[in-house]
Amino acid sequence: MRGERPMTEASGFPAVTAPEAMTISALDAAVTTCRACPRLVAWREEAGRIKRAAFRDWDYWARPIPGFGPPDARLAIVGLAPAAHGGNRTGRAFTGDPSGDALYRALYDLGLASQPTSTHAGDGLELYGVRITMPVHCAPPDNRPSTAERDTCRPWLTRELELLRPGLRAIVVLGGFGWQALLPLLADAGWRVPRPRPAFGHGVEALIPTGEGEQEVHVIGCYHPSQRNMFTRTLTPAMLHEVLGRGAEVAGLRAG
Template identity: 75%
Template sequence: MRDEQRNRRPEARRPGPGDPGYPAQRAPRLASLAELDAAVPDCRACPRLVEWREQAARVKRRAFRDWDYWARPVPGFGPPDAALAIVGLAPAAHGGNRTGRVFTGDPSGDVLYAALYDVGLASQPTVTHRGDGLELYGVRITLPVHCAPPQNRPTPAERDTCRPWLARELELLRPTLRAVVVLGAFGWQALLPVLAGAGWQLPRPRPVFGHGARVLLPDSRGGPGLYLLGCYHPSQRNVFTGRLTPAMLRETLREGAELAGLRQPPAADRR
């Protein structure tokens, strides 16, 4: 008996939510987007981001002093059979970090959801909180970094730690996913290695981000391929300076929807 106990190998400890290896260990084990969306908010793998998101929830903006902030990682949002994905950067400290839903409660989200509504991909033009009745049609919105970062700037290490969540999300979307609209250079650079790892073939040299960039990535597994489209991020600065106008955003979303096969969305084009 003592020999058996001596020779028995201890079971490897699985990383907990506060360990840097938690996303890499947990994400591949999730069998559905519902499971993924439930698991992401438990993550505490990046200490700097945990501290910042929780500090923002304590030191609230005056306009939101009565809010009970979400203050956790913000999961993606949209149907599990989406043909089009939209990839941003990270939640805003007093936007998604407050409301618990990506691109909700901040100026960038106001512009994005209005454009989605205008091209028939969202049920309403204005969104304020989880449970406000919003539905997305054939579209899922997600992020390469799920926690609000200081100054909206995640570090490369934080981006890489969070990457397994995005990788698993796209893998689960793979059967129906046909196009991705990427909002900003950070999301573009974060997404490319994920797509390559998932079996979509990147050209050499790798495609460079730019508004209006468009590339078809062949599928090494024999699928129909994936269209990748670049769009400036609908940040306050980009919108106020006219670098990105609502019309430009609508045009890119409309192109993405057409390439994804969403030619007849439930809501008619309003612009």
Template identity: 75%
Template structure:
């Protein structure tokens, strides 16, 4: 476990620090130092101390997990938060848990990832034109961040979208939590939400104009590839590919289905 015994930081650490990040690399490095939410700090470090039996030989990341993907990505993917024994263990978002297994396999199927599996930071996996991030960067107990934790973490997402904005054309939003967390960030960044506010749903789409005359942004909603959603077939691999394919299309990315059948 890489974490330290330092005390938590003040809750305004993200708000004070995020706007000063001049690049995504700098932002990612700063996110990994955040200790602003005492409950999340305690949980992520306890998970790393106790470990699961299958991962007893791992040195857990046990820090906030930054986004993953190139800085000039036209397509963003926004999820929920790292899993205690997934991203909190591997140090990469959507890596090391069933949700990540489903997501990276779908991205590979569409030609948006260099391979269908992700195991850890440094495994040489590449994403093509895609940046994956989350509104909450620490693993929460029960996969349920509080609204206060979401709001404390919000400046990281806001700055990430600002840095991505020159190339960003579309975002696939995985799950209702991510949808609700993302909308106020987009409003603050100058994108205009229609009235009434767009409602989340699998396959929901909305085009947001930018008040400053910048490029409009396509939002595409999709169910989160959680183990529960996949096992109950609330979300199937084909459904996941469909929303990712749509996001890539409106984002101007070429896609090709080179693995898996349409009903797989």
């Protein structure tokens, strides 16, 4: 029937459903029902069945992971996608894996999180003025979503940033994939992204007008706190702390 909302399995589900969400909580609820990318659905559910030995007693979440943090956040952190045995297991972004260990420790040290660890969705963790989200909400094989999967998932992030936009003052982007996904999205949403578009780099900062009055948002690049990057010291705890601290400063969450 014309005008009927598509099933969650339909590739058009995010594009139709995301703009209908009038609140962050409604958007989060809709995200968790999405089955639009067959490869990602199969992978996330397989990971939930074929568990790592260390997590054999866990009942895996094995669904899309919504954003995490308050609906009036002034600072957004944009990652890549959930880990198969991290967020896909726990039900919360950057939770239960080494990337999350580094990220939440830094946020806690900056006074932006209530505790330094994040182990599962009911562990009592709160974020202060910060919301964590991602361009792809399902765990991908080898941590590599396809371009088509990124584009199918894109309406969720578009709507999330639209709902956050009135109070948003800074976005820290973790990794090149998130940077390359975010800037075209902002341009299509009417933000005045510079041309040529700024290239990703650790500590790179772009001040981007949102298209609403004189409001501008600082978009800041940061190497992804992956286990590999932290092990090789491509990204150190001090480097991560510095970039997140800069984001908090320009967002008005922390004195400079």
